[in-house]
Amino acid sequence: MPYINNKHIQLLPASAKKSIFKLMAKIHSLKISNYRGIEKLEQVFGITDFICLIGRGDSGKTTILDAISKVLSPMWNQTFHDTDFYNGNISNPIEIEASLYDLPISLTNENKYGLYIRGLEKETNIIHDDIKDDYLEILTIKLIVDKNLEPKWTIVNNRENQEEIEMRANDRAKLNVFLVSDYVDKHFSWSKGNPLYSLLKQDDSISEKNNIILDAFREAKQEIDTSSFNHLDDTVKKVVDSASKLGADIKDNTKTTIDFKDISINNQRISLHDDKIPFRLKGKGSKRIISMAIQTELSKLGGILLIDEIEQGLEPDRAQHLAQTLKRENKGQIFITTHSRDVLVELTTTDLFRVKNNYSKLYEFDSSLQGCIRSNPEAFFSNKVLVCEGPTEIGFCRGLNNYLITEKGINSAIKGVRFANGGGSTQIDYTKAFLNAGYKVCLFCDSDVQKINDEKSSLSSLGVTIIDSDDKKAMENHIFEDLPWDAIKELIEYRIEEKDEDSVKASINSKYKSELGVNWKDIDSNDLRDAIYKSSIVKKKEWFKRTDHGEVIGNISLKYKQKFLDKKLGKQIDQLINWVEND
């Protein structure tokens, strides 16, 4: 942060003054204990403006966003239930701690929380209580809820001689934190603490004292006051008469109008309408988009925006566009969760944090996976990644999956398995990066490249399951060596269907020792198998090397599964099934 002196601020023009005071906090790190499904979590996000949480359902992504919205809540109170405690155990308090940087000046002067600042050592991302000169300013906000269910917000640090201090709701409101979730209806109302109200406050001409919403409402009330509620008159008359009999004369001024009391406290009723229909009755997707539009406006000025399942209710292209726009135009900090491949491809590895049940930290992704995000976004949403040598292997695994569905009633999705294209030379890097990001990884590959073979034993010792070909061989070798002849005949037919019989036969013949006869497909021989193999890998004329072709190999192979159990390919199939099912 630049060194800004109060005196300098006084001298600035109004517009610049505004932008300095609008400096908005961002989250550097987060600690959660005993909150819902999270027993303990400590995560450093670092200096970053865009964070995307991914992970399987129920891994705790929403809980993390909720925790942030609670610890930085602008409301003076928040309701907690026994069920909000981890395992329902209320004897361990819920504790949520957020450390913030880029703090608004109005929060860091001496009268507020300036005496509580801590220092961030940027090189190591460590927050220190013993401040040194080149550190970045940090404030740590802590929310504690004990068994009395009374939330308590404080500013904390670990300095021996300093007591914690309570943080007021008004001050938390200056952080402009908003959560877009299923319950966005209140985002369309002008109540204090809602995004529309914050947006209104950004306008300099409107001060808090000069509450234009309330003024508008007063005008409306005058209108209502002057209109008559004729249809109610009879009932009112009965009351007036009865009161007069009992000795209270209320005749002259009794009329029906609206009670101002409820409205003055809470502007919740004043909200956006589409003509006469309140926005809250609109469709889920539109509601979320409008809500995010309001907040995108806010995020241009800073603030922390939390969006749970950004793609919810949106078509893939709209979700993608939204992610793009938010990432590009955001001036504050945005946390999203997503299950959408379309959203994921817009992001970089450093944006991603993977949430996993019962892990006290989020997993981060190595930048070597950047290409993989674009080519295999699905893999990032799984628990187990099957890194495949190339498209043939991916297709083969799909065929295997078809088999599992029909024969065993299970599938890879249920087992949390995704296939990722290792892209040949990058497969080792991908395997390592997925492993480091906390996935279970299996590498399904050939053994015809020495450089890759050299890496296998170390990967295996790190816990990667390796399913590979025999030494110096590739998938294609085993297909034509191991499959029964009937299966190979089906493969030839598939190729013929793709091209035509003459050219396929000619290609094989060119690799064969003599001339092929008319019934050449009926006689199984090692020489013929070898010729077909050689024909299938001719450069630019490969039979397979495409996912769809690979899937056909998989389908055919699995059909004849029982007939080559003792062969290498049969064993590979067993290993793959075993890994998908159990590992």
Added chain:
Amino acid sequence: MIDYKEFVSKEKSMLIAPAGFGKTYTISECLIHLEGKGKQLILTHTHSGIASLKEKFKQKKIHSTNYNIETITSFAQKYVLSFYTGIDIPSQENSKEYYPFIINKAKEIFKLKLVKNVISRTYSGLFVDEYQDCTTQQHELISSLADLFPTHILGDYLQGIFGFNGEALVDMQAENDMLEFTNNQYSLNQPQRWLRGNNSNLGLDLKKIRESLIKQEEINLSEFPSIETFTFDERDLYIPYKDYYKEITKLLKEENLLILHPDSTSIYPRLKLVKQFNNRIKLIESIDDKDFYKIAKTADEITNENIVSKLKELSYKLFNKTELDKWFNEKGFKKKREEKDLTSVRHLESLVEELKNDISYSKISYFLIGVKELQGIKSHRRELFSSFVKSLRDADENKILVSEAMTNSRNLIRRTGRKVLGRCIGTTLLTKGLEFDTVAIINAHKFKCPKHLYVALTRASKRLLIFTNNVVLLPYK
């Protein structure tokens, strides 16, 4: 009158303000000039100083959002307790080590960029009052704050007598220490307090004496008709038929009187006078006087076994020995004949019996009050007595040590300041910053320091009497 606008427009400026020349007024005028230009930090030394400034700001309707006023120590303490991570802070009771420690650490903390940010974000300017009372350490601390915003210091080097803990004080006249402040020096010239108080002659005389003191000239009191000067022999003060004694006795009719004794080092000459004038003068005690802590410690040492001897020890610490001897003997109380005395003694004896079985600080306080009510018994140190009784009860109620209760009560006085009413006796160090209608300086020829004499002279707002053995004063050695 100075040009306030000009004074506050300087990045660093210094105002020399003699006692009673309208310094408090000047600060409030400066604040009015700076209204709307950010919060000003105002630092001073004592809580009574804070109280009088706040009072003036209130009169002038200066809203408290425009300033924050604190003692230098509490401001430094706030930052040290916030940012210091060590665990070696001395205990606050150990004031000799605690306060210098705080100032030293604060000096380091105020050099940190993040902390500077916090301070300069909060304040737009700094005023330091009573600058002459700054130790050299405090001066260094203020100097680093002065880099953050315009800083204006106010004080009077001729009143720099605060010698707290015997630490060196800043020399406001030393250009090398004061640097830029010296270049923007202003001064107040009108003895406002006396001009307003219908006693302008005294004000003008004090102004002349001030000039002489600065020049180290001799002061011939006969040249100042507004001051009532008496030349008496020192010893006459203790001889009832001598004029010295008689004049002082006459003064005891004054409603608000301060007798100033030149000896700051020992309490006994003042105690002797309290006895001499039969408790009609009240002794102003030093907040840090060790006797307060010693007597509290004695109370903490009481056990069921030593209770009798400890009660006697406490009594002899609090009351006049000759009279106590008439009531106590080796074993306990002497036998008394008169019914009234018998009742009192029986009451005290039964309290002692109860205390033997069950030590209770409250009961000890009842015992001491009982002793005080015995015929002829007096306490020459009324404040010591009342503080001790209060601490005993506090210790009983809150289940703490008597020494803790005493420390709390002395700290409370330190923080809130105290009003000194009626007729009392004190020294310049004890009455600095205070104002009395009538002031009598006794043995004025014994002042050996122009600063102390100046402080003594300027305590009087209406009537000033000087008792000396020589009408010419030479307070320079």
